[in-house]
Amino acid sequence: xxxxxxxxxxxxxxxxxxxAMLTDMLITMTDRGPDSAGIAIYGGAKDGLGKLTIQSANPxxxxxxxxxxxxxxxxxxxxxxxxxTHAVLEVPLAQMEAARSALSHLRPGVKVMSxxxxxxxxxxVGLPKDVAARFEVSKMKGTHGIGHTRMAxxxxxxxxxxxxxxxxxxxxxxxxxxxxxxxxxxxxxKRLGMTFETENDTExxxxxxxxxxxxxxxxxxxxxxTLTDLDGFFTFVVGTxxxxxxxxxPIACKPAVMAETDQYVAFGSEYRxxxxxxxxxxxxxxxxxxxxxYFWER
Amino acid sequence: xQTFDLGKEGLRALNSxxxxxxxxxxxxxWEVINPKGAHAIAAGVDAPVDITVxxxxxxxxxxxxxxxxxxxxxxxxxxxxxxxxSGTVIIDGNASQYAGATGRGGLLVIKGNASSRCGVSMKGxxxxxxxxxxxxxxxxxxxxxxxVLGDAGDAxxxxxxxxxxxxxxxxxxxxxxxxxxEMRDEHYAILEELLRKGEADHKAKPEEFRxxxxxxxxxxxxxxxxxxx
Numbered sequence: 001x002x003x004x005x006x007x008x009x010x011x012x013x014x015x016x017x018x019x020a021m022l023t024d025m026l027i028t029m030t031d032r033g034p035d036s037a038g039i040a041i042y043g044g045a046k047d048g049l050g051k052l053t054i055q056s057a058n059p060x061x062x063x064x065x066x067x068x069x070x071x072x073x074x075x076x077x078x079x080x081x082x083x084x085t086h087a088v089l090e091v092p093l094a095q096m097e098a099a100r101s102a103l104s105h106l107r108p109g110v111k112v113m114s115x116x117x118x119x120x121x122x123x124x125v126g127l128p129k130d131v132a133a134r135f136e137v138s139k140m141k142g143t144h145g146i147g148h149t150r151m152a153x154x155x156x157x158x159x160x161x162x163x164x165x166x167x168x169x170x171x172x173x174x175x176x177x178x179x180x181x182x183x184x185x186x187x188x189x190k191r192l193g194m195t196f197e198t199e200n201d202t203e204x205x206x207x208x209x210x211x212x213x214x215x216x217x218x219x220x221x222x223x224x225x226t227l228t229d230l231d232g233f234f235t236f237v238v239g240t241x242x243x244x245x246x247x248x249x250p251i252a253c254k255p256a257v258m259a260e261t262d263q264y265v266a267f268g269s270e271y272r273x274x275x276x277x278x279x280x281x282x283x284x285x286x287x288x289x290x291x292x293x294y295f296w297e298r
Numbered sequence: 299x300q301t302f303d304l305g306k307e308g309l310r311a312l313n314s315x316x317x318x319x320x321x322x323x324x325x326x327x328w329e330v331i332n333p334k335g336a337h338a339i340a341a342g343v344d345a346p347v348d349i350t351v352x353x354x355x356x357x358x359x360x361x362x363x364x365x366x367x368x369x370x371x372x373x374x375x376x377x378x379x380x381x382x383x384s385g386t387v388i389i390d391g392n393a394s395q396y397a398g399a400t401g402r403g404g405l406l407v408i409k410g411n412a413s414s415r416c417g418v419s420m421k422g423x424x425x426x427x428x429x430x431x432x433x434x435x436x437x438x439x440x441x442x443x444x445x446v447l448g449d450a451g452d453a454x455x456x457x458x459x460x461x462x463x464x465x466x467x468x469x470x471x472x473x474x475x476x477x478x479x480e481m482r483d484e485h486y487a488i489l490e491e492l493l494r495k496g497e498a499d500h501k502a503k504p505e506e507f508r509x510x511x512x513x514x515x516x517x518x519x520x521x522x523x524x525x526x527x
Contacts, residue, residue: 255394275335
């Protein structure tokens, strides 16, 4: 069991409240996944700048003077906002790869959680309320976001095993279920040049979709391909720079409820997660059909 | 009328009040407000009372119900009326997965659609769905009646025993050992009664339905099929 929440805002007036709305939804899903929690939030893109969200098990040491050290390494100014075990680095877009490469030399213990124009990912082990408080998720603004509460089945309870997983620029994926052919798919994706941080099944799902997108497939086609190539149980929610998508395996035993109003599209593993959203009483509420791809983009 | 605010008083207080109603009671009408998708609302009731839930419910609402009439003025989450023994459960909206699963008696009415596995392993319950049902419905259903005014998804009645399945619309596919059977007078009579009790007699007539049941070929181990097991 795991819990998934997602929110895609259509009404810009709600953007300042995105983090607060997602936090409430995430905490409601605590009993589906008390092991760890995470959130991907999209917003605050700045012209010419990209964001790297990084994580360290030893943030005091690793984040000390990191902005200055990176500046020296890439020759461009870097800003850093530390949030507990994570930090968001703002780097000129043209230097993103150089910054990642410098980072791996300067601070080998640091992991990159996400990279892109607008994505930020924060995830840790612990109760969802504690994880949300630690990263001050309720203060975050944005256009759309995805959250996950994890009850681990396929791999260990670690920070890197928490969701969302990001395997491509501005991409992320969360998963409720378990994949049974992930080792075979991982080997094939490695052969095609994808890299992996964990032995986790969900990371394979994320990399599978990222690989499809890299080869020029649309988000819709990439999600469609999961239905033929991935075996096991899954309800996936996928985030991209412009929107989010949902797909459930043909057996569809992992629950999913969606709601749509003029202001937003919302996803919850259960209806409980949606009950405090504005206007939910009059929203169109439905269960996404098995083996059917849904996505919303702006 | 007893009004219970689930948001203020909590689920345990509600269910222990309802469980305290053993057999006869003069508190026969209950209203539950602010359900907000909570789990196990009015599960395990065993008293001839009327309970109205004003809103949508989470997992296992009205599970194991005996005697009570429970109305959900919204949609129901997974496993609504699971293992119901007797009484009536009426859902105004839609029902999620495995509605009425393993139900042994009573009547479950879903005025919207039901998703996958509706009536899985039903053992005597009657289920009337005004809309459509999802895949794998009535899987291993043993007895009782499933009436669907709309369509049925894939693999209807897979590995079916003696439950009767009546579908008015299309059936996407039949499961293993499930076949269409002739409608006889007794089936029209059953349907007429269930449509009336299921508040659907103004929407459909018995002669519009087809009946599906077990071909009874999976009852016993058959050595000729050994290679397919």
